[in-house]
Amino acid sequence: MQDITEFRDVWVLAEHRDGKLRDVSFELLGKGRELADSLGVKLAAVLLGNEVEHFCPDLIHHSADIVYWADDPNLAHYQTITYSDVIAEQVKKYKPEILLIGATYLGRDLAPRLSKRLNTGLTADCTGLEIDKETRLLVQTRPAFGGNVMASIVTPQNRPQMATVRPRVMKALAEDTSRQGEVIKIPVNITNENLMIKLLEVVKEKKKSVNLEEADVIVAGGRGVGSAANFKLIEELADLLKGEMGATRDVVDAKWVSSVHQVGQTGKTVRPKLYIACGISGAVQHIAGMRESGTIVAINSDPDAPIFQISDYGIVGDINHAVPLIIRALNRTT
Ligand SMILES: Cc1cc2nc3c(=O)[nH]c(=O)nc-3n(C[C@H](O)[C@H](O)[C@H](O)COP(=O)(O)OP(=O)(O)OC[C@H]3O[C@@H](n4cnc5c(N)ncnc54)[C@H](O)[C@@H]3O)c2cc1C
DSSP states (O other), X not given: OOOGGGOOOEEEEEOEETTEEOHHHHHHHHHHHHHHHHHTXXXXXXXXXXXXXXXXXXXXXXXXXXXXXXXXXXXXXXXXXXXXXXXXXXXXXXXXXXXEEEOSHHHHHHHHHHHHHTTOOEEOSOSEEEEETTTTEEEEEEEEGGGTEEEEEOOOSSXXXXXXXXXXXXXXXXXXXXXXXXXXXXXXXXXXXXXOSOOOOOOOOOSOOOOGGGOSEEEEXXXXXXXXXXXXXXXXXXXXTTOEEEEOHHHHHTTSSOGGGBBSTTSBOXXXXXXXXXXXXXXXXXXXXXXXXXXXXXXXXXXXXXXXXXXXXXXXXXXXXXXHHHHHHXXXXX
């Protein structure tokens, strides 16, 4: 039986790609700060990679008190076993009570492996995290049973309490360059023998991948778009605005667009600066995934459509008329 009273502090995995820290790291630090303050403990970031020391100040400026930093050529590219080995060893040594990881491709692979290794629970895709002041437990909220209920999950007997959170669900704090913190280098001992996979080459996928979570602009379509063919208009407007194309679940179910575009409770949670909702009624399950967008513009032929209640600007009209007009106007100005 674990002595859970030995565990202190909140840890966040700092993820980076292509030489940049990923936004999800800052978002988790924002939430981590709130949890750590509520528990009266420190907030730490865990950073693994090759020649990544320069990221440490950035993590401290985004509210980490400590950065545990591991540097090794064998950590340059993510591998499940090496990353799990290094992090599990440090968790056993420093005993954090909470460990937060982004629900990214990397996080979705790493978090389950780590939780098994550490013999603790893991709640995936949390939409809410807070501390129960009486018990010090992390209350992890996420949709369950196909989104029909919101489940509050706790890990009472094991530590760390582990949760993953999708990008854009939490809010990053503003950078504070005056913040000071501690940087602790983690010893790494990865030998060729414990590398089960040898990375020969990284080949970037040529196909344009959809990155709704990090898009500044999303043009999304619903059943009001009318057909799969009409979605070309939505795509064209999204491209013109250098954004991504989103969709409701109904059009994904109708196979007008692929599920990677789905926004909402059972799709992606997004927080772009601009969200243009075309022919979308504004069902609660859709709004759950986009209500935190900066500016929301809705185009709908029904003046009573619920989407107008959360929109900053509304256009009452047929999207097959309104969208080509917007495209034409943008083409004139670009
Ligand atoms: C458990 C559960 C989970 C769900 N998860 C999600 C989710 O993650 N994401 C999601 O989106 N939905 C989700 N749904 C489905 C959700 O309840 C709605 O059914 C869906 O969002 C509606 O999609 P829509 O707005 O495209 O279609 P509709 O509700 O049919 O709305 C179409 C809109 O288009 C307008 N319109 C029609 N023609 C035109 C035109 N020519 N020009 C302009 N406007 C026009 C209409 O006035 C209407 O407002 C979920 C449902 C359940 C039960």
